[in-house]
Structure formats: structure tokens, C-alpha cells
Amino acid sequence: MIYKHSYFSKELRQGYTENIVSSKQRVVFALFLGLISFAVFFAAQPLRESVLLEAIPQIMQPSYFSTLYIYIHVALVLNIFYYILNYDSLFFYEIKQNSWYLLVKMGYNPLTMIFSKLTALLLSTIFVYTIGFFFTAFMTYFLKYSLIPAYFPSLYLAGLIDLIIMIIISMTLSTFVKSITGARYFIAFSFILLIILKIKLGYYSILSNRVAMQNLYNLFDIGRSPFLPAAAAIVSVFILVCIVMARNISKYYYLPDTGYDGILTPGERVVLIDPKTGRGRALGNGKRQARRRxxxxxxxxxxxxxxxxxxxxxxxxxxxxxxSTLGREVSFRGTIPYIFKSSTMEPEIMLNDLVYFKQIEPDDKVEVGQIILFEEHYVTYVERVIGIEKGLYRVDIDNYPPLSETGAMIKTVDREAIRGIYSGRNRWLGALILFANTIFGxxxxxxxxxxxxxxxxxxxxxxxxxxxx
Amino acid sequence: MKRTVRRQLEPGFNTVETVVFMEGLSSIEHYHTRGERPRRVLENINLVIKRPESWGIYGRSLLEIKLLLEVMANIKPYHAGRCILVERGMMRNKRVILEHVFYICGPTMLYDNMNVLEFLMFATAKRGSGAVYRQEQIFELLLSIGLGPISLTPIARLTREEKVVVTLLVTAYSESVMIVFNVPEYRFNRMLSTAIAHIAALIKERGKTLIMGSKDCRLIEKSCSHTAYVAEGRMIYQGTVEELRLTYDKILLIIEDPEAPQIMERLAPRLPELHFTLKGRRLLISEPGEDNTDPHLIYENIIRSGFAPRSMKVNPKTVQNAYEEIDRQYDL
Missing domain, CATH: 1.10.287 (Helix Hairpins)
Known part of the structure; x- marks a missing residue:
């Protein structure tokens, strides 16, 4: 085999040893992204009967939109992990490791290398992202959801734009940061900033809207969200800065961060004395590394x-x-937590909410209109008090199923059967407990x-x- | 633009004789010991390195060697004195890539996702000649210098020592006339030492100068035509390796025998003009003066003393012994 790679083809291969291997690895990574998205989708499905359906319908609904929406986010997060893991080879940090020093000395043109690096990373990311996107759509086909191709281009583009922004930002940051550790924090931080920017500029409300996403133009509609023009401006500035900085830093040789760590003998202390001020600055003797560790x-x-x-x-x-069983309810400081697995008390208490009942003493007063937790024939019920007659409490549910006879569930309860009075609920904790009881949880x-x-x-x-x- | 600059410089490089000229150089860095006045790491260094030569900078302190080579390669500034590189002065701007200097101080210059041959092909791609011919040449070179076993190994699997040797090999193909190999803290095994010696010869053959920092006397002996010794911040010796060995290695004979102490006891009164040193089972017989004692005479004395040593050889004169002698003379 004759090795005659250009810098561009070397960059396209990224972390792999051979072109064929790298292409296969990339396809595998794309399929992995698709499968992970699917796993997230399935993990979310048992939580449909919770607050999540109202909070994030774009993920919970059984549709192509949900799987692809999850995919564009999973692809972004996992690509960021990939960038963090392979930071030293993917970005301009390699200049500071003197890899470019050798190449520049051997006749390579830094400007060509800068463009090659940027283009190669963008191309390989687009390749992986596209395969993963269509693989996810293909997998969703087997779930027999109704196919609406209108939102495919918008979702595809939205995810791709995120990736491009992150690549450009990470590339630019890599020309500034001094250590890999710092750079990794910066990438993670940039990702969080990107999400905040999208939320603040109303971009997420377009992304999450299945109807709006059926028209590609809506993504670019400044009236709806100025995110894309802002992102275009940010990317343009970052590209310029990135090229100028990369060109500039490629003119220098870089000393390792460790300084003289490992060179100095134990007990030896070396200081750099400024001839003008006479002040000394200690040079490394491993202490900095030890402190960081x-x-x-x-x-x-x-x-x-x-x-x-x-x-x-x-x-x-x-x-x-x-x-917690009947008669032996678990209580935390006088509060009985209870997962409400019914929709009979909607809208006051929703299905799968975590409900808190105040544990009551025999002489505590129960009033009409309060929701109570009581037991009858070894079954626990949650119903509202609608009347009190001769020390007996008449209770009923709030929400009868359609077509059922209203008042059919009215019961009469003894005071002794009442365990607690409704004091509040937490819909998110309810969803979390529901999730904890699933296999993924x-x-x-x-x-x-x-x-x-x-x-x-x-x-x-x-x-x-x-x-x- | 870059090409033009190189073309302009190349004829200049060919006529250059002095690669490094240091005069009264002292460093900004100081040793700092509590209760004592700070002492400069390098003080009043004078050194002249010409081309094509291969230099081994030896020293007792890794820091002194490393710093000297850093100053030499325009990586670190210095406090006072003069340092002229390739007869063109010294850049005020430090760490800037210079056309005539190739500096190596670590293993990170290579790409982990390539094998050695592949990387060498990649690095030399801009150096003309067809890929097939070039690859054949490089592969043969790798085999001839003893790097055959790692020629197809992915760089990620190489040790840091192997990586710097591969980097050093690349420099032979560069257009820099001054190659600074500043890894005195590394320990090279026999295979790598041999490779370095071959590369040093190749670099010299191509009209360049190699300057390497090392605490390994064998490596200096194998690879260098010249050597310099820095101790306590000062240049104690500079000259050819040959001269160093012949001048400072005073050991005439090396005797190895379990009864070495007894042999020494018997011989010392018989040969008072010689100096005897015991190192375990080894007895080193040296001649402090310039008398040129015949080793045969010593041998006869040993036999007459009633001993038949298991091994006895005429000392081939080594850099190690020479530097040890310098240490004794300077009381270091």
C-alpha cells in the first residue's frame, strides 16, 4: 500500500487508522445515534400518562416528529461528547501540541490546513448526522405512525444548524484555550449557552411546534424568532476569528503545559526573575499538577x-x-405521599401525580369540599367530601368517565376510615417516580x-x- | 510567499559555517534556595557550534541542559550575552517558527491515527519525488536504521521515546540546518540509540547540525562528533568526543575478578604512579599523568603477584569515564 494522504483526507479520517475503517466507524456512530434516540423515545413512552405529555408533547406523542425531534437533540449531545473526547485531534488544539509545527517545517501551508480542517469536520459531521436522521425515520416506519414528510426538512435543518454552530464555536475556542481541560469545559458551557439562547429567542417554541415545523420558512421567520439570523452572525464572526487566530497561532512553537515538571530534582526550586521588576515567578516542579489532581x-x-x-x-x-399498604401508609413528618393512579379527581389531581395527604388525628375536623384519603373494604380511595350527616361523610369523585352516570360513585365514609386530607401535589415528582418504576428508571x-x-x-x-x- | 522566503534563504544556509555562536550568555531563570542568593541556571555560557556536526550537550542537571537548548532554539529568552543562530542573529520574538531551526522537545508532534511509515510519507509529502519511490526509500531507511519493527506500528502505540525518534527522522528531510533534539529526560533503549546514531549521521551527511541534550554518555559517544558539558550553570567542556575521551579518560585497564580488592592491594605498592579504583568486582587502573604506561607492564605485574584475573581488558576510552574524570577534576 502506498501512503499518499493529503492533510484533508487525513482530517476526514479523524480518529481512525484507515479510511475504510473510519467510514465504517462513522456509519456505526450514525446508527448508534439513531438507536439511542429510539431508546430515549421508548423510555419516555411509559411516562405519557404524566405531566410530561403536557410539558413536552413533542417528545411524548407517538409520531415521526417525536423520534426525529429526539434524534436531533441526541445527535447534538453525543456529538459534543465525541468532540470532548477527541478534542485534541478534531480542533486546532493540535497546533498547540506542535503537530502543525512539524508540518509547517515540512512545507505545509497553514491556511490550507485551516480550511481543510474546518471543511473535513463539517463534512464528516453532516455525513454522520444525515445517516442517523434517516435511520431514525426508517426505524419509526415500523411503528406504523402516520407519515408527515412536511416537517422532515425543518427538523433535519434545525439539528444540522445546531451541530454547525457547535463545531464553529469549538473550533474558535480551541485557538484560545491553553489546556484541553479548559477547552472541554468551554465546549460544555457553549452547549448550555446555545440552549439558553434558543429558549430566550423563542426558537424552541418553533422547534416544538409540529404545525409550525411543517413549513421550513417558519425557522427563518424573524417575527417568530430571531435565533437563526443571530446564529448566522455569530457563526460568521467566529469563522473569521477562528481563521485569523489559527493562522496566528500556527506561527509559533508551544511548550508543554507541564513546564519543567519532572525535570527538576526534588527540593529544587527555579524562579524566573523579571529583570525590570526583580520579581520572581516559580517555574513548575509538579506542584501545580499535584494540586489539580x-x-x-x-x-x-x-x-x-x-x-x-x-x-x-x-x-x-x-x-x-x-x-405503603392500607392501614400502614408511610408518612414523612405527618405527610402521606400517594401516587394517584386514576383520573377520577381531574383536574384537581391528575393521573400519576404525587399527592400529599396530611395525616389526621381522630379529633381533627374534616370539612365539606376537602379531598380525603380513606379506606373501604381494604381498598384505598381518594374522593371529595360533598356532605356531612350524623358523623358520616358523603364523598364523590370529581370526574366521571364519559357516558357514565354521574353520582354513581357516591359513598358514605366513617370518620375512622379517613386517613388523610389532601394538602397538595407534585406532578413532576409523580412523573419521576413513574419513571423510576420503569425498566430504564x-x-x-x-x-x-x-x-x-x-x-x-x-x-x-x-x-x-x-x-x- | 513562504516558498520565496525559503529560496532566498537556502543559498545563504549553504554558505553558513557557524550554526550557534554563544558568548557570555546567562539565563533569566534562577535556582532559588531558601536562605541563599538566587543563582542563575546558566551563567556566562560560551559555545560555538558549526555545521555539519552533531553535538551532545551533557550535564548534571536536566534543567540546565534543557534550558540551554531552549535558548539556543529561540524558545526562551536570555538575560545577558550574545546568541547568534545560523549567522543571522537571534529573533526578539520567542517561540516563532524559524526556517533554519527544527526544535523537538516532546512526542506530541505526530498524529496518533497513522502508522510510522504512513506518517513519514505524510510529513515528507511536500518534499518532491514520487510517492512510490519515496515510500520505498523511507521504508528502506527505517529498516537500515533499525526501526523496522515499529515501521508499521500505529503511532498511538509507540512510547514517547519512539515517537521523538520518529520525529527526529523527519527532521532529516527538512530544510532546517539546525536541529535541536531537547529531550534529555528520556531514556532510549539500544534499538533507539542505534537509530538516533544513524539519524545523526544522516543529518550530518545532509549538511545539517544536530544538537541534542542528553545525560546518556553512551548515546553521545555513539551519535555525536562533538560534546559539551554544562555543570552548575557553566560550560565546563566543549570539543570533539574523540578529544574528550583521549584527554580525560585516564583509565588504562579494567580488571574484573571476585578478588579485585586483593589484586588492588598487591598492585598499588608495585605501581605507585598508577591510580586504582574499585567498583564492585571491577578494578579500574588509571594513569593520572601523561606517562603512557604500557598495559603489558601492568599485566606482567599482576601475574607476578600471583593472580590470574577472570577478565582484563584495555579500556576503549569512553565518554562516561571522561566525564567522571572531569567531575573529579572539578570536584563536582
């Missing part, structure tokens, strides 16, 4: 402990709520903490390598 160790261990504790506590609460809240508990050392070491090199 210590900070990282403390932060990662604290985070792990907090995460594991939070996950375990959450699991315990869920177990307690799930295990179990994995997230039980399996992941368990894995972290047993394998925290290799995980921390790997993360440390990634963030501190």
Missing part, C-alpha cells in the same frame, strides 16, 4: 458520594411509597449507583486521565 480527586469523590447517596435515598423513598437509579459503588476507582481514573491530561 487533588482538587479533581476531592470533587469527583464528593460528586460520586452525593450521587450515590441521592440515588439510594430516592430509591428508598420510592420503595416506601410503593410498599430501575437501571438509572439502582444499577448505575451500584456500578459506581463497585467500579468508582477505574471510572475516576479514566475520567481523571481525560480531564487532566
Amino acid at each position: 487533588k482538587i479533581f480527586d476531592v470533587a469527583s469523590v464528593s460528586f460520586l458520594i452525593l450521587f450515590i447517596l441521592a440515588a439510594l435515598s430516592f430509591n428508598l423513598v420510592i420503595l416506601a411509597i410503593n410498599a 430501575r437501571l438509572l437509579f439502582l444499577l448505575i449507583p451500584a456500578i459506581l459503588l463497585f467500579y468508582h476507582r477505574p471510572i475516576t481514573e479514566r475520567t481523571k486521565q481525560l480531564w487532566l491530561n
Whole structure:
């Protein structure tokens, strides 16, 4: 085999050793993106009977729109992970590792390399994104949802624009940052900023609107959202800055961040004395690296402990709520949490809401109009008090199913049967508990903490390598 | 534009004789010990390096070697003195890429997603000649210098030492006349030392000068025509390797025997003009003066003392011994 790669073809290959391998890897990555999107979609489906259906219908509805909407976000997030992992080879950071120094010395033109790098990353990202997009659409076909191709171009373009913005921003930042760790934080931070910008400029309300997304023009309608013109301006400025900066930094040789770490003998201290001011600045002797490692160790261990504790506590609460039985309701400081699995009290209490009942004593007063938790024939009910007669309470549900006879569910309850009085609800916690009871929820809240508990050392070491090199 | 600049410079480079000229150079960096006055890491350094030569800068402190080479390559500024590179002065702007200097101080210049041969082809792509011919040439070169075993290894799997040697090989194809190989903290194995020696010869053959920092005397002996010794911030020695060995390595004979201490006891009174040093089972017999004692005479004395050493050889004169002798002389 004769090796005659240009800089552009080398860049197209990215982190892989051969062209064929790199193309296959890219296709696999695209399919992976599609499958992950599908997994997220399926994980969300059991939560349809919760507040999520109202909050994020664009994800919860059974349609092509939902799967593709998830895909464009999954593609963005996972691509950002990919950029963070392969930061040193994908962006201009390699100039600061002197890879370009060698090439410039060997006759390569920095300007050509700058354009090649940008173009290659954009092309490979578009390639992966496009395959993943159509793979997701193809997979959705098997779910037999009604096909509305009108919103395909808008969704495709919206996702692609996000990726392009992130690439350009990351490329530009890579010409400024001094360390890989800093750059990784910057990429993550830019991503958060992008999301905030989209929300603030009303772009998300277009993206989430299935009807609006059927017309591609709506994305560019400044009246609806000025995000795209703003993004175009940002990208143009960043491209210019990126080219100028990359050209400038490619004129220099860069010393490693570690300075003289590992060179100085123990106890040796070297200072750089400014001839003008006479002030000294200590040169590295490994202390800086050691300090960073210590900070990282403390932060990662604290985070792990907090995460594991939070996950375990959450699991315990869920177990307690799930295990609470009639007459032995679990109460936390006088409050009984209860997952309401019915729509009989809508709109006051929605299906799968987490409802709080104030535990009552025998001499506590129960009034007409209050919603109570009571038991009858070993079954727990939640109904509203509609009347009190001779110490007996008449209760009824708020919402009768269509075509059923109103008043059919009226009951009379003894005071002793009443366990609690409705004091409030949390729809989001209800959705979270619902999720925790699904297979994905179990994995997230039980399996992941368990894995972290047993394998925290290799995980921390790997993360440390990634963030501190 | 870049091409034009190179064309203008090339004829100049060909006539250049002095690659580095340092005079009274001292560094900005200081050693700082509590309770003592700060001392400059480099002080009053004088050094002249010509082309085509290969220099091994040796020293007791890695920092001193490294800093000297950094100043030499226009990477770090200096406090006082003069430093002229390739008879063209010294840039005020530090770390800027210079046409005539190729500086290596770490393994990060290569791309991990290529194998060694592939990277060399990639790096030399702008150096004319057809790809087929060039690849054949490079591959043969890799085999001849002993890097055959790693020629098709992905760079990601190489050690940092292997990576810098591959980078050094690239410099042989560059147009820079001064190559600075500043990794004195690295330890090269036999295969890599041999490769470096071959590359150094190749660089010299192409009319360039290699300047490498090293604490490995064997590597300097194998690869360099010249050497310099920096100790306590000062230039203690500079000259050819040959001259160093012949002048400073005073050891005449090396005897290896379990009874080396007894041999020394017997021989010392018989040969008072010689100096005896015991290193484990090895007895080093050296001649402090300029008398040129015949090794045969010493041998006869040993036999007469009733010993038959297991191994006895005439010292081939090494850089290691020479520098140890310098250390003794300067009480370092």
C-alpha cells in the first residue's frame, strides 16, 4: 500500500487508522445515534400518562416528529461528547501540541490546513448526522405512525444548524484555550449557552411546534424568532476569528503545559526573575499538577458520594411509597405521599401525580369540599367530601368517565376510615417516580449507583486521565 | 510567499559555517534556595557550534541542559550575552517558527491515527519525488536504521521515546540546518540509540547540525562528533568526543575478578604512579599523568603477584569515564 494522504483526507479520517475503517466507524456512530434516540423515545413512552405529555408533547406523542425531534437533540449531545473526547485531534488544539509545527517545517501551508480542517469536520459531521436522521425515520416506519414528510426538512435543518454552530464555536475556542481541560469545559458551557439562547429567542417554541415545523420558512421567520439570523452572525464572526487566530497561532512553537515538571530534582526550586521588576515567578516542579489532581480527586469523590447517596435515598423513598399498604401508609413528618393512579379527581389531581395527604388525628375536623384519603373494604380511595350527616361523610369523585352516570360513585365514609386530607401535589415528582418504576428508571437509579459503588476507582481514573491530561 | 522566503534563504544556509555562536550568555531563570542568593541556571555560557556536526550537550542537571537548548532554539529568552543562530542573529520574538531551526522537545508532534511509515510519507509529502519511490526509500531507511519493527506500528502505540525518534527522522528531510533534539529526560533503549546514531549521521551527511541534550554518555559517544558539558550553570567542556575521551579518560585497564580488592592491594605498592579504583568486582587502573604506561607492564605485574584475573581488558576510552574524570577534576 502506498501512503499518499493529503492533510484533508487525513482530517476526514479523524480518529481512525484507515479510511475504510473510519467510514465504517462513522456509519456505526450514525446508527448508534439513531438507536439511542429510539431508546430515549421508548423510555419516555411509559411516562405519557404524566405531566410530561403536557410539558413536552413533542417528545411524548407517538409520531415521526417525536423520534426525529429526539434524534436531533441526541445527535447534538453525543456529538459534543465525541468532540470532548477527541478534542485534541478534531480542533486546532493540535497546533498547540506542535503537530502543525512539524508540518509547517515540512512545507505545509497553514491556511490550507485551516480550511481543510474546518471543511473535513463539517463534512464528516453532516455525513454522520444525515445517516442517523434517516435511520431514525426508517426505524419509526415500523411503528406504523402516520407519515408527515412536511416537517422532515425543518427538523433535519434545525439539528444540522445546531451541530454547525457547535463545531464553529469549538473550533474558535480551541485557538484560545491553553489546556484541553479548559477547552472541554468551554465546549460544555457553549452547549448550555446555545440552549439558553434558543429558549430566550423563542426558537424552541418553533422547534416544538409540529404545525409550525411543517413549513421550513417558519425557522427563518424573524417575527417568530430571531435565533437563526443571530446564529448566522455569530457563526460568521467566529469563522473569521477562528481563521485569523489559527493562522496566528500556527506561527509559533508551544511548550508543554507541564513546564519543567519532572525535570527538576526534588527540593529544587527555579524562579524566573523579571529583570525590570526583580520579581520572581516559580517555574513548575509538579506542584501545580499535584494540586489539580487533588482538587479533581476531592470533587469527583464528593460528586460520586452525593450521587450515590441521592440515588439510594430516592430509591428508598420510592420503595416506601410503593410498599405503603392500607392501614400502614408511610408518612414523612405527618405527610402521606400517594401516587394517584386514576383520573377520577381531574383536574384537581391528575393521573400519576404525587399527592400529599396530611395525616389526621381522630379529633381533627374534616370539612365539606376537602379531598380525603380513606379506606373501604381494604381498598384505598381518594374522593371529595360533598356532605356531612350524623358523623358520616358523603364523598364523590370529581370526574366521571364519559357516558357514565354521574353520582354513581357516591359513598358514605366513617370518620375512622379517613386517613388523610389532601394538602397538595407534585406532578413532576409523580412523573419521576413513574419513571423510576420503569425498566430504564430501575437501571438509572439502582444499577448505575451500584456500578459506581463497585467500579468508582477505574471510572475516576479514566475520567481523571481525560480531564487532566 | 513562504516558498520565496525559503529560496532566498537556502543559498545563504549553504554558505553558513557557524550554526550557534554563544558568548557570555546567562539565563533569566534562577535556582532559588531558601536562605541563599538566587543563582542563575546558566551563567556566562560560551559555545560555538558549526555545521555539519552533531553535538551532545551533557550535564548534571536536566534543567540546565534543557534550558540551554531552549535558548539556543529561540524558545526562551536570555538575560545577558550574545546568541547568534545560523549567522543571522537571534529573533526578539520567542517561540516563532524559524526556517533554519527544527526544535523537538516532546512526542506530541505526530498524529496518533497513522502508522510510522504512513506518517513519514505524510510529513515528507511536500518534499518532491514520487510517492512510490519515496515510500520505498523511507521504508528502506527505517529498516537500515533499525526501526523496522515499529515501521508499521500505529503511532498511538509507540512510547514517547519512539515517537521523538520518529520525529527526529523527519527532521532529516527538512530544510532546517539546525536541529535541536531537547529531550534529555528520556531514556532510549539500544534499538533507539542505534537509530538516533544513524539519524545523526544522516543529518550530518545532509549538511545539517544536530544538537541534542542528553545525560546518556553512551548515546553521545555513539551519535555525536562533538560534546559539551554544562555543570552548575557553566560550560565546563566543549570539543570533539574523540578529544574528550583521549584527554580525560585516564583509565588504562579494567580488571574484573571476585578478588579485585586483593589484586588492588598487591598492585598499588608495585605501581605507585598508577591510580586504582574499585567498583564492585571491577578494578579500574588509571594513569593520572601523561606517562603512557604500557598495559603489558601492568599485566606482567599482576601475574607476578600471583593472580590470574577472570577478565582484563584495555579500556576503549569512553565518554562516561571522561566525564567522571572531569567531575573529579572539578570536584563536582
